Amino acid sequence: MNALLTDLYQLTMAAGHYQAGKLEERATFELFVRRMPHNRNFLVAAGLAQVVDYLLNLRFTAEDLEYLRALPQFARVDAGFFDYLAGLRFTGDVFAMPEGTPFFPGEPVLTVRAPIVEAQIAETFLIATIAHQSLIATKAARVVEAAAGRAVIEFGTRRAHSPGAGTLGARAAYIGGCIGTSNTQAGLLYGLPVFGTAAHSWVQAFDDELEAFRVLQKLLGENTVYLIDTYDTLEGARKAVALGRPMWGVRIDSGNLVEMSREVRAILDAAGFPDARIMATSDLNEYKILELVAAKAPIDAFGVGTDLATSSDVPSLGAVYKLVEMASGDKRRYTAKFSEGKGTLPGAKQVFRFAAHDLLGCSWECPACTPGTPVVEALLRPVLLGGEPVLPFPTMAESRDRALASLAKLPKSLHTVFDAKEQWKVEISPALHALLESVRNNHIGADA
Amino acid sequence: MNALLTDLYQLTMAAGHYQAGKLEERATFELFVRRMPHNRNFLVAAGLAQVVDYLLNLRFTAEDLEYLRALPQFARVDAGFFDYLAGLRFTGDVFAMPEGTPFFPGEPVLTVRAPIVEAQIAETFLIATIAHQSLIATKAARVVEAAAGRAVIEFGTRRAHSPGAGTLGARAAYIGGCIGTSNTQAGLLYGLPVFGTAAHSWVQAFDDELEAFRVLQKLLGENTVYLIDTYDTLEGARKAVALGRPMWGVRIDSGNLVEMSREVRAILDAAGFPDARIMATSDLNEYKILELVAAKAPIDAFGVGTDLATSSDVPSLGAVYKLVEMASGDKRRYTAKFSEGKGTLPGAKQVFRFAAHDLLGCSWECPACTPGTPVVEALLRPVLLGGEPVLPFPTMAESRDRALASLAKLPKSLHTVFDAKEQWKVEISPALHALLESVRNNHIGADA
Numbered sequence: 001m002n003a004l005l006t007d008l009y010q011l012t013m014a015a016g017h018y019q020a021g022k023l024e025e026r027a028t029f030e031l032f033v034r035r036m037p038h039n040r041n042f043l044v045a046a047g048l049a050q051v052v053d054y055l056l057n058l059r060f061t062a063e064d065l066e067y068l069r070a071l072p073q074f075a076r077v078d079a080g081f082f083d084y085l086a087g088l089r090f091t092g093d094v095f096a097m098p099e100g101t102p103f104f105p106g107e108p109v110l111t112v113r114a115p116i117v118e119a120q121i122a123e124t125f126l127i128a129t130i131a132h133q134s135l136i137a138t139k140a141a142r143v144v145e146a147a148a149g150r151a152v153i154e155f156g157t158r159r160a161h162s163p164g165a166g167t168l169g170a171r172a173a174y175i176g177g178c179i180g181t182s183n184t185q186a187g188l189l190y191g192l193p194v195f196g197t198a199a200h201s202w203v204q205a206f207d208d209e210l211e212a213f214r215v216l217q218k219l220l221g222e223n224t225v226y227l228i229d230t231y232d233t234l235e236g237a238r239k240a241v242a243l244g245r246p247m248w249g250v251r252i253d254s255g256n257l258v259e260m261s262r263e264v265r266a267i268l269d270a271a272g273f274p275d276a277r278i279m280a281t282s283d284l285n286e287y288k289i290l291e292l293v294a295a296k297a298p299i300d301a302f303g304v305g306t307d308l309a310t311s312s313d314v315p316s317l318g319a320v321y322k323l324v325e326m327a328s329g330d331k332r333r334y335t336a337k338f339s340e341g342k343g344t345l346p347g348a349k350q351v352f353r354f355a356a357h358d359l360l361g362c363s364w365e366c367p368a369c370t371p372g373t374p375v376v377e378a379l380l381r382p383v384l385l386g387g388e389p390v391l392p393f394p395t396m397a398e399s400r401d402r403a404l405a406s407l408a409k410l411p412k413s414l415h416t417v418f419d420a421k422e423q424w425k426v427e428i429s430p431a432l433h434a435l436l437e438s439v440r441n442n443h444i445g446a447d448a
Numbered sequence: 449m450n451a452l453l454t455d456l457y458q459l460t461m462a463a464g465h466y467q468a469g470k471l472e473e474r475a476t477f478e479l480f481v482r483r484m485p486h487n488r489n490f491l492v493a494a495g496l497a498q499v500v501d502y503l504l505n506l507r508f509t510a511e512d513l514e515y516l517r518a519l520p521q522f523a524r525v526d527a528g529f530f531d532y533l534a535g536l537r538f539t540g541d542v543f544a545m546p547e548g549t550p551f552f553p554g555e556p557v558l559t560v561r562a563p564i565v566e567a568q569i570a571e572t573f574l575i576a577t578i579a580h581q582s583l584i585a586t587k588a589a590r591v592v593e594a595a596a597g598r599a600v601i602e603f604g605t606r607r608a609h610s611p612g613a614g615t616l617g618a619r620a621a622y623i624g625g626c627i628g629t630s631n632t633q634a635g636l637l638y639g640l641p642v643f644g645t646a647a648h649s650w651v652q653a654f655d656d657e658l659e660a661f662r663v664l665q666k667l668l669g670e671n672t673v674y675l676i677d678t679y680d681t682l683e684g685a686r687k688a689v690a691l692g693r694p695m696w697g698v699r700i701d702s703g704n705l706v707e708m709s710r711e712v713r714a715i716l717d718a719a720g721f722p723d724a725r726i727m728a729t730s731d732l733n734e735y736k737i738l739e740l741v742a743a744k745a746p747i748d749a750f751g752v753g754t755d756l757a758t759s760s761d762v763p764s765l766g767a768v769y770k771l772v773e774m775a776s777g778d779k780r781r782y783t784a785k786f787s788e789g790k791g792t793l794p795g796a797k798q799v800f801r802f803a804a805h806d807l808l809g810c811s812w813e814c815p816a817c818t819p820g821t822p823v824v825e826a827l828l829r830p831v832l833l834g835g836e837p838v839l840p841f842p843t844m845a846e847s848r849d850r851a852l853a854s855l856a857k858l859p860k861s862l863h864t865v866f867d868a869k870e871q872w873k874v875e876i877s878p879a880l881h882a883l884l885e886s887v888r889n890n891h892i893g894a895d896a
Contacts, residue, residue, distance in 0.1 A: 004632040004633040004635075004636055005605075005611050005612075005614075005615060005631070005632070005633040006605075006631075006632055006633075007603070007605060007606070007630040007631065007632070007644050008630050008631075008632045008635070008642045008643060008644030009630065009644030009645055009646055009647055009650075010644075010647075011632060011644075012644060012645055012646060012664075012667065012668065013646050013647065013649070013650045015667055016646070016650065016663050016664055016667050017653070019663065019666070019667055020654075020663045022653065025653070027649070027653065029649070063636070064636070067635070067636045068632075071635075071642065072671060073642075073644075073645075073668060073671055075669075076666070076667055076668070076669060077667060116653060120647075120649065123606070124605050124606045124611065124614075124631075125611045127606040127607070128605060128606050128607070128608055128609075128610055128611040128613075128614055129610065129611060131606075131607065132608070132609045132610045132613075133610075135609075155455070157453075157454075157455060157572050157576060158455070158571070158572045158575040158576050158579075158767075158769075159575070159576070159579065159764050159766075159767075160576055160580070160609065160613075161576075161580045161583075161608065161609035161610070161613040161617070161758070161763075162576055162577065162580045162581075162609070162610070162612060162613040162616050162617075163453050163572065163573045163576040163577060164453075164610060164612040164613065165576075165580075165608075165609040165610040165612065165613045166453075166572075166576055167453060168610050169609070169610075182455040182456050182457065183453070183454075183455065183456075183572075184452040184453070184454055184455070184456045184459060184516075185452040185453040185454075187452075187456070187515070187519075188452055188511070188512070188515045194456045194519065195456060196455050196456030196457030196458075196459075196460060196521075197457055197460055197521075198457055198460065198461050198464070199457055199458075199461065199568075200770075200771075200785055201461070201475070201477070201568065201770070201771040202457075202461045202464065204771045204774075204783040204785065205465070205470065205473070205475065205564060205771065205774055205783075206468075207781070215464050215467065215468045216464055218467070218524070219460065219463055219464050219467055219524055219525060220460065220521060220524070221523075221524060223520060223521055230785060230786075231785075231786055231891065232786075253790075254789060254790050255789075306764045306766065307764075309764075310609070310763045310764045311763075312763050312764060315609075315758045315759075315760050315763035316607050316754045316755075316757075316758045316760060318607075318754065319606075319607075321606075322648075322649070323648075323649040323652045323653065326652075326653060333655070335652040335653075337648055337652065337678060337679075338678075338679055338680075341702060341703075342701075342702050443679065
């Protein structure tokens, strides 16, 4: 069934390649983002684990093939095509930036080199997975930076674009630097720390707010978070201190968070609970958190939902997956697109990260091999070779550490939630320039 | 596993209700949208089929329980709680607006009445499902209206928030009025019409554009859509007419679509193909389509991707699920929330649709029972009773027809892609007003 999670044209093209006898031709596709979205100065790669899982399990079931056979688009294809699909497995190579790597427009975050049909069918799933998770990991990194050391927890599954997107988004938000999630399934599947105590409905389900708090405290002990704003926030805070320890602290989910957190802090302190913490929720995002932090609101942790789970100010990345090379036997052909505003660079590439810029070069280049060149990191690494995994996959915590450490290395000027004055530079190597010119000239020649 | 696709606090509250001996208490929750988003004058309900499927299959597996047992949040709960969860099934009632129904802020689109833990655990999945699909169905309805009779096809899976969200979004877009989708899995799962022929990579995979077109035509016959802008759009159009019939027409995916479609139309007509159609794609949405239609661009069909699949101008609905009643044996208690800016109305409700307004009343009201009142539609209908489905579920085509017919009945003033001067009126019945006052007075009394 997962093989049908693709655009129909991938399958009509597959039928076309079958009919044209092009099944043996190997294609190289690169997945990249065309332009830096509004108020973004870096992107954080995520979703590779789901891509690998998908490719390793890519199969057409008997039901899938029966469905395709009945579509008018396949009325003219030879019956052998369906036998070919029945046996199709992903046998290609995948190179990718590890999850948690900051990346920039024009840079391939993932490269697929495979028989053309295998590479083509995967396009839809690969873009949707990498773009979605990178979008959320990026948003999380921004929220975490704005929180300036205070904990940020992902609370947005209910506002995600479907429950499943919420689970995947929780994973991505953790890579981006959140300390955990409210999504229990994400806790089990990905080993993420999970958080959560009670909602307003918990308080409402009791005749009395104090009784609701008492039952919760008995259950959760030192993990107790009293949600104090169901009826009256300050009254709620007084009831919380009336019950006292053990507790983690209180949560405020409405009103003016600067004023409320100060008044609540005063109640907690006056009652002898300087160690009781304040968590804030309520349609938060990096912009609002920046203001709360600037106002020195005494908030210890932020729960962030809707705006994180949907990356609401930038709800899509515009990632694309473009053919850059075709190889048939000994023959190799570099391809590019010259459509207005949608051009592409030919040939498989590598992304080299220097201290203050990136270099986009041909995959065979080695800038560090020139004496005197500083050490650089080649960001695209082999993930699958011949359809088989290479190297152990990093843990979630390793990917999160990679994001935090890599982001910390970027210049301070990029660490703003608004557009930086100067974007990170991505230079194009002379060899890649020359390749583009050669493809353009050949193409013009061929058309003349 | 599906039972863990919920926020952890639903499960800690479940443990609390277990410990407090409140498992027999029945709760009524309502799912609604608080405010009409920017540039929206109606919302279109979608996602109910997935809600029903989820509730009928709600189960904790042994693995789920083992995971929960090890969490610190459950360290103090009696072991019987996990046996209770193991046997938990959804046994409650669900009332909902049928898919395709237009709805408005404050109106419950779904009501759940069930033992409190069953109703509570479902919250996260229910909101995420109904809000996501209603968001996309609403966006689709807007795009379809802007297209003024031209076909709209959903092409956005690769830009959706995960591949699975793309499949569910394709379903919702069809309910909103799209004629079909490029998502093959959605075609199989939901019986949607599927569309798609070839991408730029198809053209690039051949040495020659004309040869790429020729192989496609041989495969697809009258379904052939030549994608003509890989290198030069007008050259592409000339190659298409050089091959001639059979074909459906051509697709343009870049450049100025008004000018390009006119020039391409002229080439098609001059070559004797007045019946060849033009499809346009390229980051379209309702605003751009409105302009293309106003400019009389000769475009016959629109393929809409990113902005439809993510509802990019309004990427979340802010749907909530609020406790409105508790019942324990003979005792019934109406609940409301008085938080600043987040208040709720107590009691289970019904939504009555009149010709020019809606009436939000108590569930037991019958406005049409008063002589002289015009016939009204009660929008919330039973879907599950005692955990069992009632009435056959509508087909996808019926839900789509319902949306198109119901939207056509709304006043012309609401049919704009911008904010209408006057929004649809949702009145509150005198009985519901009285209930709110009574709850507020009781609450203040209780707290005093």
